[in-house]
Amino acid sequence: MSSHRNFGFYLLLAPLALWLILLIIIPQVNLAMLSLQERVGVRQYETSLANYRTFIEEPLYLMTFARTAVMSVLATVLTLLIGFPVAYYIAKMVRGRTRSVLFLLCLVPFWVSELVRTFGWMILLRETGVVSSLLQWAGLASGPVEMLYNDAAIMVGLVYTSMLFMVVPLVTTLDSLDDAVIEASYDLGGTAPSILREIVIPHAMPGIVSGCIVVFMLSLGNYLTPIMLGGKESLWFTELIYSQFIVRFNWELGAAFGFLLLFLSSVIVWAALRLSGQTLEKTMG
Amino acid sequence: MTAPDLRCHNLTKDYGSVRAVDNVSFDVPAGSFFSILGPSGCGKTTIMRMIAGFQEPTSGDIQIKGKSVLNVPPNKRPVNMVFQHLALFPMMNVEENIGYGLRRRKVDKTQITRKVDEALDRIGLPGIGKRQVSELSGGQKQRVAIARCMVLEPDVLLLDEPLGALDLKLRDQMKVELKALQAAFDTTFLYITHDQSEALVMSDAIAVMNAGRFEQVGAAQDLYHNPKTAFVAGFVGESNRWLGTVSRREGKHVEIMAANGQAIRALASGEALVRGAKAEVFVRPEAIRVSHDASDLSGAENILSGTVEQILFNGAASRILVRPDGGGEILEVNMPQAGGVSTWAKGHAAHVGWSHDQSIAFVQRAR
Numbered sequence: 214m215s216s217h218r219n220f221g222f223y224l225l226l227a228p229l230a231l232w233l234i235l236l237i238i239i240p241q242v243n244l245a246m247l248s249l250q251e252r253v254g255v256r257q258y259e260t261s262l263a264n265y266r267t268f269i270e271e272p273l274y275l276m277t278f279a280r281t282a283v284m285s286v287l288a289t290v291l292t293l294l295i296g297f298p299v300a301y302y303i304a305k306m307v308r309g310r311t312r313s314v315l316f317l318l319c320l321v322p323f324w325v326s327e328l329v330r331t332f333g334w335m336i337l338l339r340e341t342g343v344v345s346s347l348l349q350w351a352g353l354a355s356g357p358v359e360m361l362y363n364d365a366a367i368m369v370g371l372v373y374t375s376m377l378f379m380v381v382p383l384v385t386t387l388d389s390l391d392d393a394v395i396e397a398s399y400d401l402g403g404t405a406p407s408i409l410r411e412i413v414i415p416h417a418m419p420g421i422v423s424g425c426i427v428v429f430m431l432s433l434g435n436y437l438t439p440i441m442l443g444g445k446e447s448l449w450f451t452e453l454i455y456s457q458f459i460v461r462f463n464w465e466l467g468a469a470f471g472f473l474l475l476f477l478s479s480v481i482v483w484a485a486l487r488l489s490g491q492t493l494e495k496t497m498g
Numbered sequence: 499m500t501a502p503d504l505r506c507h508n509l510t511k512d513y514g515s516v517r518a519v520d521n522v523s524f525d526v527p528a529g530s531f532f533s534i535l536g537p538s539g540c541g542k543t544t545i546m547r548m549i550a551g552f553q554e555p556t557s558g559d560i561q562i563k564g565k566s567v568l569n570v571p572p573n574k575r576p577v578n579m580v581f582q583h584l585a586l587f588p589m590m591n592v593e594e595n596i597g598y599g600l601r602r603r604k605v606d607k608t609q610i611t612r613k614v615d616e617a618l619d620r621i622g623l624p625g626i627g628k629r630q631v632s633e634l635s636g637g638q639k640q641r642v643a644i645a646r647c648m649v650l651e652p653d654v655l656l657l658d659e660p661l662g663a664l665d666l667k668l669r670d671q672m673k674v675e676l677k678a679l680q681a682a683f684d685t686t687f688l689y690i691t692h693d694q695s696e697a698l699v700m701s702d703a704i705a706v707m708n709a710g711r712f713e714q715v716g717a718a719q720d721l722y723h724n725p726k727t728a729f730v731a732g733f734v735g736e737s738n739r740w741l742g743t744v745s746r747r748e749g750k751h752v753e754i755m756a757a758n759g760q761a762i763r764a765l766a767s768g769e770a771l772v773r774g775a776k777a778e779v780f781v782r783p784e785a786i787r788v789s790h791d792a793s794d795l796s797g798a799e800n801i802l803s804g805t806v807e808q809i810l811f812n813g814a815a816s817r818i819l820v821r822p823d824g825g826g827e828i829l830e831v832n833m834p835q836a837g838g839v840s841t842w843a844k845g846h847a848a849h850v851g852w853s854h855d856q857s858i859a860f861v862q863r864a865r
Contacts, residue, residue, distance in 0.1 A: 391583065391585060396552060396572075397586075397587075398598065400550055400551075400572050401599035401647070404573060415589040416588070
């Protein structure tokens, strides 16, 4: 009887276990081992920390690493600042049909691929693009304006790409806040900023944190947006990983970079959780 | 004469073409417990939300201590509200909940602590300040919600069916406690409910509301014994009710011919009840005497005979349902409390009777 139940249990567990083992654990272990190898001759390898040393000694790598982290944090903050009012409006200010329509509008851009969405921004922002033409037509610019290939363009792309992942958890948590609680605080003398600070934000904290974690991870690991919208100066850490693996066939260094990125995101998420006093269980469950 | 704590004057609220509150005027004297009693959807919550400031009246005026509060936002009005589901702040503990309003008024910290402790004493829950809201029982939450408003010393405290979420036993207990708290805080309470027993037990004055209008305003006993409209007679307390046509009018009294041919004599509520008018008649179950023997009922203007259809035993509030011979509405009658064992059982022959002064007739309402 018990073995019978066990069989069913393992059968159900199998897809998940296969997924985890084949696609996550084995590649990660493999990469970990790879990252600790140093090529000393043709097809000769030694175990060492040489790849990590390279990373520390090369300013370009370090700078890109730091830049990626800072830009991702900034993108997360911007997404939160833009997403919060949107989510509040959807969750608290509108009802019924309007609400579904607004929610759908947030979702619609995600029906096309990220490539197409990013290309949309290129059409808008490039030298011969829509915004540039409009500015010239309105007489605000004397010649074509190039708005692509800089950090601001990357930021626009990142925020746009991540917006849905911020709005959805925020709408869910804000929705669970009873309107009467907001009215009660207003009735007891609260003002709009104080209610936001003392009632709404503490209540929405789990949603804010989970939205921020997702957006931060997405931005940090994004490849397409920085490549397409960023310029020569706007290197993204994922580009370095790509070039090590694909362009230079230096899998060992690429693997080390990959691990550093994983480490970086874990540290920042951990720090953010500590700072906001939240736990992973509370925000994800 | 000082101005009443709360005065509503010709208050009207329209939602599009629907008139939710229709020209309502009333005064609540200082220190009294005033209830608005009405079925759901009668507009009582709209009145309360207008007084609290969450909704603007379409026309009319609201005055608190003689000053109009129209155009004053809710956070500046000297009224506070206890919400239906209490709306305690789940992200704060009891102390922070009660102190919230004081913090918003920038009262200094030591004074807040003192006032919060005082309020906790007043509601009989000293020392629970550090507890989380989720750890409190229903009755405790109730009292914390009241304390949270009372520390601000509002001129009027609004209560929006705050007992609705409690179970019956606790609700009965809280009724008594609310009344005691009102006396302890010596504040004007405006209480809204659809539960007539809450209103009857606690209030100094009750306004019975229906379809956006006040049907009658008065003390509990007054409403119960001298209802002015058919709605009040039917809504406040329990009643037996007949529909019929006036067949005779004699001074203050009328005789109504009910649909099944039963003649009922009753007090006429107004001059409109003339011969041929459609009428409805109400009589309280406790006004009806019931007997095994018709001769016991001599002197009663209304006498019916029937059989016991059902006994509804409920201690002192037990009822006998009597089906009159010759058909018609089943009558609900108080079971006589003649000590020990009841002499009544299903199927017994029963004679019921009551005085024509204890049934009251109204012109039938349009439906």
